[in-house]
Amino acid sequence: MNRIFVRLRQVVSRRPCFGTGLHSAFLFVLLFIPMLFGCTSCSVMPVYVAEGIETPGVTVGGVPTATPIVSATSTPKTTPQPTPTASPLPTLAPTPTLEPTPAPTPAPTPTPYDIPTFTANPNNNVVYLTFDDGPVGGTNRVLDILNSYGIKGTFFTVGQAIRHNPNIARRIVAEGHNLACHTNTHDFNKIYSSPEAFAADVTAWRQTVINVIGYDAGAYMIRFPGGSVNGTLSGRPDHGEYLSLMRTSGYRIYDWLLGNNDKWPGGNTDNLPFEDYLVQSYYKTLTAFGRTNYPLIFLMHDSVDESVDMLAWMIEDLLARGYVFGDLNALTQEYTFYG
Ligand SMILES: [Zn+2]
Numbered sequence: 001m002n003r004i005f006v007r008l009r010q011v012v013s014r015r016p017c018f019g020t021g022l023h024s025a026f027l028f029v030l031l032f033i034p035m036l037f038g039c040t041s042c043s044v045m046p047v048y049v050a051e052g053i054e055t056p057g058v059t060v061g062g063v064p065t066a067t068p069i070v071s072a073t074s075t076p077k078t079t080p081q082p083t084p085t086a087s088p089l090p091t092l093a094p095t096p097t098l099e100p101t102p103a104p105t106p107a108p109t110p111t112p113y114d115i116p117t118f119t120a121n122p123n124n125n126v127v128y129l130t131f132d133d134g135p136v137g138g139t140n141r142v143l144d145i146l147n148s149y150g151i152k153g154t155f156f157t158v159g160q161a162i163r164h165n166p167n168i169a170r171r172i173v174a175e176g177h178n179l180a181c182h183t184n185t186h187d188f189n190k191i192y193s194s195p196e197a198f199a200a201d202v203t204a205w206r207q208t209v210i211n212v213i214g215y216d217a218g219a220y221m222i223r224f225p226g227g228s229v230n231g232t233l234s235g236r237p238d239h240g241e242y243l244s245l246m247r248t249s250g251y252r253i254y255d256w257l258l259g260n261n262d263k264w265p266g267g268n269t270d271n272l273p274f275e276d277y278l279v280q281s282y283y284k285t286l287t288a289f290g291r292t293n294y295p296l297i298f299l300m301h302d303s304v305d306e307s308v309d310m311l312a313w314m315i316e317d318l319l320a321r322g323y324v325f326g327d328l329n330a331l332t333q334e335y336t337f338y339g
Contacts, residue, residue, distance in 0.1 A: 112272045113280035114287075120322035121291040127318055128295065128328040130154045130256065131302040132182055132223065135161055135168035138302045143175060145312050153177045154328040155302070156223040156254075159184030159208035166212045173215055178329050180221035181205050181251070188225060192232045195241040199249065219250025221329065227255045228336045243336070252334035256299035257292075258285045260314075262307040275306050282314060290321075295335045297328065 131142055134155055146153045155172050157179055162169040172179045183191050184204035191198045202222065210216050224242070226232060233239045246253055261267045261281035268277040290296070300307040315325075 112270060112276045113283050116283055116287045116290070118287075118291065118321070120318075121293075122322070124291075124293050124296065125323050126296060126326040127258070127323045128154065128297045128326050128331065129315075130156060130223070130254070130297060130299055130328060132156045132299065133158055133161065133186065134302040135165040135172065136303045137165075137168075138305055138308045139165070139168045139172070141308045142302045142311060143171060143177070145308075145315070146177070147175060149315055149325070151315070151325040152327040154180055154221065154254075156180045156182035156221075157205075157209075158182050158186045159205040160186070162205075162208050162212050169209070170213050173213060178221065178327070179209065179213075179215070179217055180223065180254075180328075181217070182223050183225055184208060186225050188232050191225065192242075195238055195245050198242055199245050202246070202249075202251070220252075221254055222246055222251040223254050223256075228253050229255070229338070247334075252332075253336050254297060254328065254334060255336045256297045257289050257294050257335070258282075258296055259299040260285070260307060260310070262301050262304040275310065278306055278310055282310075282317075286321075295331060295333075296323070297335060 129146070129151060131139070131153060132155075134157055139155065142153065155177060157169065157172075169179065181202055182205070183198070184201045185191065187201075191201045206217060224230070224233075228243060229239075233242060243253060259281065260278045262278055265274070265277070267281065268274070270277070270280070272280060300311070302308060318325075
């Protein structure tokens with residue numbers, strides 16, 4: 001036992017030797033070198049172990065300031081974030097609906113006439129269509145229209161026009177229409193110079209028909225140019241002689257009750273386009289006389305193109321109102337403005 005103590009003392013007594021010579025160098029290497037390296041790369045390095053998360057210490061002003069440890073296992077305290085308010089989606093400007101652009105409504109055209117709504121007098125619904133001053137080019141169109149409706153027209157013809165248009169005059173007769181007298185010259189100064197001059201002109205018309213067509217109309221129907229009462233004859237003392245002379249010669253005199261004023265533009269006091277004026281005149285005359293008991297003799301001129309243009313429309317209008325069309329020659333009784 002004593003020997004053990006002696007040995008122990010020897011060891012202790014040698015302790016100063018560690019501070020000198022190779023022993024000191026050895027100890028330095030043994031103790032400090034590993035510490036140097038270990039401080040930067042091993043477990044010796046002071047770490048702030050925070051349950052698996054290493055956060056290197058941060059030295060601020062020489063005093064290590066512990067970095068707040070964030071526990072990974074703890075429920076992360078989530079800072080209640082403000083519930084993101086859904087930003088309203090940008091409202092898209094409504095796409096303008098392209099609505100069809102309505103067609104501009106044309107301003108209503110003022111009706112230049114009052115359209116009668118009545119229908120024919122059932123006891124007097126026969127209309128007689130008559131055409132003056134031909135034959136002319138328009139007569140062919142009139143014949144086509146009348147034939148398409150099966151209407152028999154009466155053409156008060158002028159001898160001079162027959163000589164100019166003999167084929168049209170022949171067509172009137174050949175197609176069963178009435179070729180009636182409207183004097184030979186239609187010259188007011190001549191025919192109304194005296195009753196005898198008027199009678200001579202009528203005879204010339206009859207001879208013209210015979211010479212050109214080979215057809216003698218005989219003492220037939222006659223219409224005085226301007227009518228049996230007109231500005232040239234009226235008021236004259238011999239006015240009655242014109243009428244009586246024709247009657248004694250066997251002619252039946254026909255004026256008219258209805259008409260479209262196609263030779264009296266002076267009546268266009270509303271300054272309508274001519275076509276509208278003719279329609280206005282037609283409505284006016286129908287309104288005034290369409291339901292009377294007088295013979296419904298209608299006057300227009302085949303020499304006026306606008307009249308021919310409206311003929312088919314007028315026939316349709318009359319038919320729609322309950323009128324029918326008759327043969328003037330079948331009337332047998334003459335008709336003048338005096339009734
Ligand atoms: Zn005439």
